Amino acid sequence: MTTIAAVAIPRRSITLDLRAVKIVMQRDLIRTYQDRTRFVSALVQPLLFLFVLGSGLSSLTKGSTGPIDLRTFMYPGILATSTLFTAMFSAMSIVWDREFGFLREMLVAPVRRSSIILGKALSGATIATLQGVLVLLLGFFVNVPLTPGLAVQLLAEVFLLSFTLTSLGLAIVSRITQVQTVMGLMQVFLLPLSFLSGALYPLSNLPTWLGIVVRLNPLTYAVHPIRTAVFDRLTLPDSVRAQLNPAITWFGWSVPTAVQLLLVATIGLTLFVVAVAQFQKVE
Amino acid sequence: MNAVEVRGLTKSYGAVEAVRGVDFDVRTGETFGFLGPNGAGKSTTIKILCTLAKATGGSASVAGFDVQGQRDDVRRHIGLVFQDTTLDTYLSAEMNLRFHAELYGMPRESVQPRLQQVLEMVGLWERRASKVLTFSGGMKRRLEIARGLMHSPRVLFLDEPTVGLDPQTRASIWDYIERLRKEEDITIFLTTHYMDEAEHCDRIAIMDEGKLVALDTPAALKASVGTDRVTIRTDDDDEALVRLPGAIRTSEGVVINVEDGEAYVPQLFESLGVPITNVSISRPSLDDVFLSYTGRTIRDTESAGPQLPPFMAAGRGHR
Numbered sequence: 001m002t003t004i005a006a007v008a009i010p011r012r013s014i015t016l017d018l019r020a021v022k023i024v025m026q027r028d029l030i031r032t033y034q035d036r037t038r039f040v041s042a043l044v045q046p047l048l049f050l051f052v053l054g055s056g057l058s059s060l061t062k063g064s065t066g067p068i069d070l071r072t073f074m075y076p077g078i079l080a081t082s083t084l085f086t087a088m089f090s091a092m093s094i095v096w097d098r099e100f101g102f103l104r105e106m107l108v109a110p111v112r113r114s115s116i117i118l119g120k121a122l123s124g125a126t127i128a129t130l131q132g133v134l135v136l137l138l139g140f141f142v143n144v145p146l147t148p149g150l151a152v153q154l155l156a157e158v159f160l161l162s163f164t165l166t167s168l169g170l171a172i173v174s175r176i177t178q179v180q181t182v183m184g185l186m187q188v189f190l191l192p193l194s195f196l197s198g199a200l201y202p203l204s205n206l207p208t209w210l211g212i213v214v215r216l217n218p219l220t221y222a223v224h225p226i227r228t229a230v231f232d233r234l235t236l237p238d239s240v241r242a243q244l245n246p247a248i249t250w251f252g253w254s255v256p257t258a259v260q261l262l263l264v265a266t267i268g269l270t271l272f273v274v275a276v277a278q279f280q281k282v283e
Numbered sequence: 284m285n286a287v288e289v290r291g292l293t294k295s296y297g298a299v300e301a302v303r304g305v306d307f308d309v310r311t312g313e314t315f316g317f318l319g320p321n322g323a324g325k326s327t328t329i330k331i332l333c334t335l336a337k338a339t340g341g342s343a344s345v346a347g348f349d350v351q352g353q354r355d356d357v358r359r360h361i362g363l364v365f366q367d368t369t370l371d372t373y374l375s376a377e378m379n380l381r382f383h384a385e386l387y388g389m390p391r392e393s394v395q396p397r398l399q400q401v402l403e404m405v406g407l408w409e410r411r412a413s414k415v416l417t418f419s420g421g422m423k424r425r426l427e428i429a430r431g432l433m434h435s436p437r438v439l440f441l442d443e444p445t446v447g448l449d450p451q452t453r454a455s456i457w458d459y460i461e462r463l464r465k466e467e468d469i470t471i472f473l474t475t476h477y478m479d480e481a482e483h484c485d486r487i488a489i490m491d492e493g494k495l496v497a498l499d500t501p502a503a504l505k506a507s508v509g510t511d512r513v514t515i516r517t518d519d520d521d522e523a524l525v526r527l528p529g530a531i532r533t534s535e536g537v538v539i540n541v542e543d544g545e546a547y548v549p550q551l552f553e554s555l556g557v558p559i560t561n562v563s564i565s566r567p568s569l570d571d572v573f574l575s576y577t578g579r580t581i582r583d584t585e586s587a588g589p590q591l592p593p594f595m596a597a598g599r600g601h602r
Contacts, residue, residue, distance in 0.1 A: 008390075008435075009359040009360075009387055009388060009389060009434050009435075010388055010390070011355075011359075012355055012388075013388075015388075016388035019385050019386075019388055020385065020386050020388075022385070023381075023382055023385035023386060024386075027371065027374070027378075027382055030374065030378070031371075031373060031374075034373060100368075100371075100372070101365070101367050101368050101369035101370070102369055102370065102371050104365065104369045105369040105370075105382075105383070105386075105430075106386065107335075108333065108334070108335060108358060108363055109358065109383075109386040109387055110355040110356075110358035110359045110387060110388075111386060111388070
């Protein structure tokens with residue numbers, strides 16, 4: 001009989017934790033690759049929003065959007081919304097892992113829980129960004145001046161947003177044991193987050209209550225930089241710019257794009273810490 | 284050094300005491316069986332030993348490391364096979380093992396040889412590229428055992444390794460466990476509620492209602508309950524019980540443990556004074572051991588459930 005080389009497992013180190021992060025990500029990417037149909041079918045929603053809802057509504061709004069196509073206006077919001085859906089659904093995969101037992105295999109390993117959750121958050125962000133590449137291509141059909149510079153900027157913003165949203169998703173689902181429950185719960189978050197973010201309408205002249213709610217929604221601060229990136233590359237009269245992409249103000253102060261992105265990043269990190277703490281609890 | 288040392292271990296879930304003060308040692312290199320009906324506290328004890336649950340009181344060490352204070356050290360030195368499958372069924376067998384190797388930080392150069400070794404041991408090397416969802420229940424369990432061994436643990440925990448499998452597959456899982464003992468220098472800690480399987484163990488502990496009621500080799504435990512077991516059915520069991528000191532009533536009839544069953548039965552017919560309708564004699568099995576230590580057969584406890592008020596019985600499903 002062959003003697004078996006006893007494997008000595010080294011003590012925990014940063015290197016080992018990074019290996020854990022990487023393998024958790026890698027597994028999710030393999031699973032997504034195997035399930036390409038779902039990846040592509042997630043495009044149906046942005047297509048409907050952009051070409052059906054967008055085209056249908058533009059006949060109504062003709063004149064009010066000035067020289068700009070309504071669909072060009074909607075495009076940044078739809079990019080953000082599709083990121084929202086993909087990122088939140090990626091976070092759901094951890095509930096599947098729990099229901100089918102695989103989460104346990106991950107949670108008994110001699111690595112930090114935060115490595116596992118970081119792997120999950122990064123895989124969700126990566127998948128949502130890859131999805132973003134597909135949605136980005138739709139920009140060509142709705143007069144978005146897609147230069148390489150704009151594409152890189154948009155994808156970087158989408159990546160940041162999707163990390164935050166995956167962390168939100170992980171924090172929400174951390175205590176849920178059944179996929180059925182999470183399906184319902186996601187519905188509670190998805191549409192309100194997207195409808196109250198200014199993804200589909202401009203933030204100018206909103207009723208006071210709506211203006212307040214929109215300002216409280218973190219997604220608003222991701223939609224606005226994405227739209228600003230697109231609008232910066234359009235030649236528009238200032239009046240149209242002020243009407244369709246007004247600055248977000250806090251008590252009269254226009255919040256700069258950098259502060260908005262920082263805010264999204266901070267919320268993302270906070271939610272990530274919350275998610276890790278949730279998974280840290282031992283029976 | 285003992286592979287596992289447990290001292291005064293307790294665990295409560297709210298008002299329900301799942302483990303009520305347990306002490307035992309598992310010697311290095313032995314196969315140690317943990318027996319008891321569902322809800323006896325076996326799985327809770329295992330969870331504590333595997334660092335998946337915190338003890339309410341007492342202490343425990345595994346492979347020389349304290350389960351509370353040195354959680355990661357314990358985790359690096361144990362392998363786990365749970366009752367429910369924890370495989371990713373959409374990945375191949377090989378990918379499941381590679382995932383495990385990465386998660387446990389195995390030295391890269393040792394992954395491939397070890398992978399082949401453990402897959403060959405459980406007879407799945409040829410199927411390494413197949414997705415796990417194409418595997419039968421027995422193959423999945425074997426793959427989990429292989430995965431539990433990947434990182435050369437000092438102690439392998441098997442929680443009900445054969446539950447839900449057909450008898451033939453159960454037997455083959457036991458063949459693999461036997462091989463494993465010979466080939467790997469390892470301590471095996473397993474739970475089961477199949478008494479016949481406990482025979483494979485060097486020593487067994489019987490747990491009932493959160494306490495250890497017996498701990499010895501299977502042979503010694505059987506010897507301790509007498510040599511033969513006589514079961515009778517009579518026209519009046521109550522009267523028979525009164526006339527036979529030491530007899531117990533079970534779902535199968537009235538049971539008496541005696542030295543020599545064959546010689547005892549004719550005497551019994553003459554002297555009992557209650558008409559006997561049926562009689563059987565059996566050599567003691569671990570079922571009888573269980574019966575004598577807990578007052579119930581393990582099948583009685585399975586069907587009737589623990590004799591607790593319903594609200595507590597519900598809580599015990601927690602394990």
